Amino acid sequence: MKNWLRKNPHVRTIRVAAADINGQARGKRVPARFADKAVEEGTRFPLSVLNLDIWGEDIDDSPLVFESGDADGVLKPTERGFVPMPWLDAPSALLPIWMYREDGRAYEGDPRHALRAVVDRYKALGLTPVVAVELEFFLIDDSGKNLQVPTSPRSGKRRKAAETMSIRALDQFDTFFTDLYDACEDMDIPADTAISEAGLGQFEINLMHGPDALRAADDAWLFKMLVKGLARRHGFAASFMAKPYEDYAGNGLHTHFSVLDQDGNNIFDDGGPKGTDAMRHAVGGCLKAMGDSTLVFAPHGNSYDRMVPGAHAPTGICWAYENRTAAIRVPSGSPKARRIEHRFAGGDVNPYLMLTAILGAALYGIENKIEPSEPITGNAYALDLPQVPNTWQSAIDAFENSDIIPQFFSAEMIRNMVLTKRQELHYMEELTPEERVEIYLDTV
Structure with a gap:
């Protein structure tokens, strides 16, 4: 060093x-x-x-x-x-x-050590999680009373509409994205594909997968810091807050993961589209822990504004093959790349705690052979499914009183998380909606 x-x-x-x-x-x-x-x-x-x-x-x-x-x-x-x-x-x-x-x-109150402890449990079994994350964020002009999309440096115009997967939207901020990719290379952050998303000035960048969950969390933590800092150099804000605009979808942070055995084989690969028993059990663990883990995936007051039906944020506890309305998705493609996509978390999470919760729950499922519910088909929002906690208070209570959370979070971390979130809940209730947006815009 x-x-x-x-x-x-x-x-x-x-x-x-x-x-x-x-x-x-x-x-x-x-x-x-x-x-x-x-x-x-x-x-x-x-x-x-x-x-x-x-x-x-x-x-x-x-x-x-x-x-x-x-x-x-x-x-x-x-x-x-x-x-x-x-x-x-x-x-x-x-x-x-x-x-x-x-x-x-x-x-044990250090989030990075929480993830390290889970990774060590995989290693003890001769297993290695392979992890990739997708991060959504908004570019925002916050110079006035109301948040709005920044003016394009190329045209000087504001395009006040969603432009899903629009090359034009990417090109409007080409200088920013060019600087961002150069900075990612300097910082050794494996930034891959960028797309425009469904919100005003919303984009997503995928970070490449790798067999080091701690490094994947480091990359996500550093990337969030970089995007927010670099945006300010370009004269606007960038935010990973869950729901900056009431009328548009919020920011998610999706995690893809598989697990390798000591010979480098993907234990989710059965040579076909269904996946192995180990994959199914990992899904079962993730589903079993999902409700009680909500506080990790939705850690802030604003997080719950994102979690509404039909807004591209899962609310029902379910899984499916190739279905983005489900909280857990098994993507199609080559069996060698068979993996699980965990779609619940918002962009406002702590990446270390998020991966601790996901990988910890998956390992719990594998070790205990937890059978998941049947995979759904169709629109998850239209089905009668068990629901995750839909308020900050209920999520805090579920996390504190859970039987499964102590399987992968230490007592110290559980206590610290609960005390912190109860204090934030108390003081957030004293603020106006504008004041809440102001604190979350630059922090999370």
Whole structure:
């Protein structure tokens, strides 16, 4: 890692940062000449910093704050190493870090360690999850009272209509997307296809699949940071909030995954279109955990505005082959690429917690041979299906009281998540709708 800075002497400052429970980057700015200390010895800040609310405030009744004297954790670099920060004017680099206790144990309230624990369980069985994510976001002009699509840098016009898979919509912001792909290459984020989506100024970019779930979560976390920062350099905002516009579909974050055995074979591949028992059991685990995991997939007040029937966001607990109205979709195509698409999460999630919930539930299903319901056909919104919690309060309660959530989330993480979301719910109720949009637009 130190060699990276030697090879990039133009970098003058670094940021050392970890993802908190809401996926916010928390850390410090350090002059590059003092970076060796952060690499060799780590850095320190309170355990409570990874359990702040969306405003960056302490959790009022958290035992991490006054009860324990607000004790420090030790934060060490992840295996990612330094990555450039192309959205800043001054040459800068980010050093992703994760938190440990003073005695060297991983801090269980760190979202990245939550995912690492699930991945380790796969490894112990000789299995490797292969993961890819698709991230939707809006480009937004937030300079006035009302949010609107930015003017096109090419034409100077605003196109106030959905332009699903429109090449013209992509070309309107060609300079931004060119800079974005260049930045992804610099940061080693595997950005693949971009399309325009159904919302005003809404786009989706797929990140390539790979056999490292931690890296996939890192990529999604860094990508969200990059898109938001780079958009500001171009004179507008970018947002992954679940539902910025009342009359248009919201942002999703879809996850595709398969599982390899120790010989590199896809355990979901049966040579045909149906998939194996292991695939079916993984689906069963995901369906069984879906309702209680809603708080992970819809972590904010605005998340529940997205979850309405007919708005391209699943509300019924079901699965299907090649059907995008279902919460779990098994795509068609080559049997060698047989995989599961989990379509429930919003764009406002913490990617580490999202993948912990998905992969943890899938492994629970595989280990316990959970049989799913029959796959549906037709429009899921028109069927009488078990429903996920449809309010923030009910999702918090379901997460807290669940029997299955402790199978893949630690007691520490469950407690921190519940305390955080109860505090956010309380204070969000005091805000106007405009104020809620303002806080979510730039954060999530």
